[in-house]
Amino acid sequence: MIQIVPIDTPTLGDRSYLVGDGTVAFVVDPQRDIDRVLDLAARHGLRITDVFETHIHNDYVTGGLALARATGAAYHVNAADPVSFDRTPIRDHDVVEVGERMRVRAVATPGHTFTHLSYVLETPDRAPVVFTGGSLLFGSTGRPDLLGPSHTDELVRAQYASAHRLTGGLPDDTEICPTHGFGSFCSATQSEAERSTIGREKQVNPVLTQDEESYVEQLLAGLDAFPAYYAHMGPANTAGPAAVDLAEPRTADPAELRARIDAGEWVVDLRSRTAFAAGHLAGSLNFGLDGSFATYLGWLIPWGTPVSLLGDTPEQVAEAQRELVRIGIDRIESSATGEPEAWSGAAPLGTFPRASFTDLAAVRHHRAVTVLDVRRDSEWAGKHVDGAVHVPLHDLLHRLDEVPRGEVWVHCKSGYRASIGASVLAAAGHRVVVIDDQFDQAENAGLPMTA
Incomplete structure (x- = not known):
């Protein structure tokens, strides 16, 4: 058979x-x-x-x-x-x-x-x-x-x-x-x-x-x-790609992680967007393993940038490492696991709020905020929030100067890409709120839309 x-x-x-x-x-x-x-x-x-x-x-x-x-x-x-x-x-x-x-x-x-x-x-x-x-x-x-x-x-x-x-x-x-x-x-x-x-x-x-x-x-x-x-x-x-080495990366302490971030390397937090928003190593970027991790990391990263990984467990880091070798990112510089307080040392953790489209509708009645839509062009063309700024996630690193200063509410279709975008903006010094919500709720929340 x-x-x-x-x-x-x-x-x-x-x-x-x-x-x-x-x-x-x-x-x-x-x-x-x-x-x-x-x-x-x-x-x-x-x-x-x-x-x-x-x-x-x-x-x-x-x-x-x-x-x-x-x-x-x-x-x-x-x-x-x-x-x-x-x-x-x-x-x-x-x-x-x-x-x-x-x-x-x-x-x-x-x-x-x-x-x-x-x-x-x-x-x-x-x-x-x-x-x-x-x-x-x-x-x-x-x-x-x-x-x-x-x-x-x-x-x-x-x-x-x-x-x-x-x-x-x-x-x-x-x-x-x-x-x-x-x-x-x-x-x-x-x-x-x-x-x-x-x-x-x-x-x-x-x-x-x-x-x-x-x-x-x-x-x-x-x-x-x-x-x-x-x-x-x-x-x-x-x-002709060679065989890969999936040996566990060496462990980095808080001083090394901070030095890598300050040097422009990518320190990537693999945890969920909920955990990342609640507390993370300032300057780290959130590419959660619960989404299209390798696709979006590979899409955004300047090719050849050194990568370190942060995760809840060694198994989470190993899973990310396996995904990255599939797209040719073979070397992981360092890693750390556990709680974000252990990665940050004495430095304060970074945080940012999570919100819904209903929250956004309420806030817009009281103060001016920037709404940043990081969906792709075809998604934006289908329907978008009136007055939103559109920068597709994959262009964000190259178009940071198009994002106004002040309070920025970031959204995508479901929240995964929004969290990546929010982490990029937070690392660049922006004050962000991530909209962790389904985009089809925007119209239900009373937000004016353009089709």
Whole structure:
């Protein structure tokens, strides 16, 4: 019996796959922390013989090369990709026999990248399965704009042709196993689906239900900003990422933490936004592990800035460290755990108030405050509070001078990004209030809105 085991990385919105026949296995698009894959293979009694990359990834650093070296597996990367390491080159129509019962066929599906491949698994006892990477997703397709605006039009049209070529050559009961589309910014749109088939996609996916021009127009109109750290992923994956070291970072005392903040390094508090607002090491930044931690930290941080981590427990720091290596932040300078008083020493803790949109409506009747909306452009365009200042969170560090002095009430859609923004502003000397509330409550609170 063939087993297909998804390996989810929900914080980045991706899936890898371990596929085995009871004895041997192959892996598709492994993440950087390959211990998860090795442990899973060991639990199932599988020997990994092949590793397949659908494309040179833009949203994470691959573990493919390290996994192939650790297991002795063949590492299948498109022959056209200009990589700097030894690989087993693979091309459109190539077939790889994995064990005695699994046949993997490569299909060129350019669109997300120029050299993107999908892989069709054919076995004697089940319908085909296609691993589509960033090509055909559940109800969507991969973004065509990550390689730069000069390539977007060519790639979006290639994506359309690839989807039709792929679905035209496979039966409707073929299961689809994409890498992206579970919250990744590599997906053009998001879907709640957990499973799909070629037949279902023919009914619901715009790339298969619309003509080419309608698909192109709709997809391009819906694209929004993507994380800045994506620019570093392709070069890292082309160079060949080494295995990672997840050893516990050394512990820093209050003097060292203060010195790091004063030197312009990032000291990142992993606790919830509620805990951070109640008391934190002044100058630290709040990227809580209860949200899209690595995505937003990687998006905002000036690349190469040294990072230290603060958490409730060593396990919290270890989880953050694992997330950061997935996007190429391999070195953690120091860490500290416990209570914020232990990190601050004799210095007073930083605090700021939490509030609701109802609180904001009440305050605006009595005094002037700045409302700062840190949502993305598309969210702002949909609806926003009258008179608010708009600076998307990912632009905030570069546009601090656009935020008025005085009391600033910061909001996003649900509170997570607002807390990041508030911590950035507080570290820069602003007096902030974080609105820890759902944006759809703003209108209910009586705040005037502009659509």
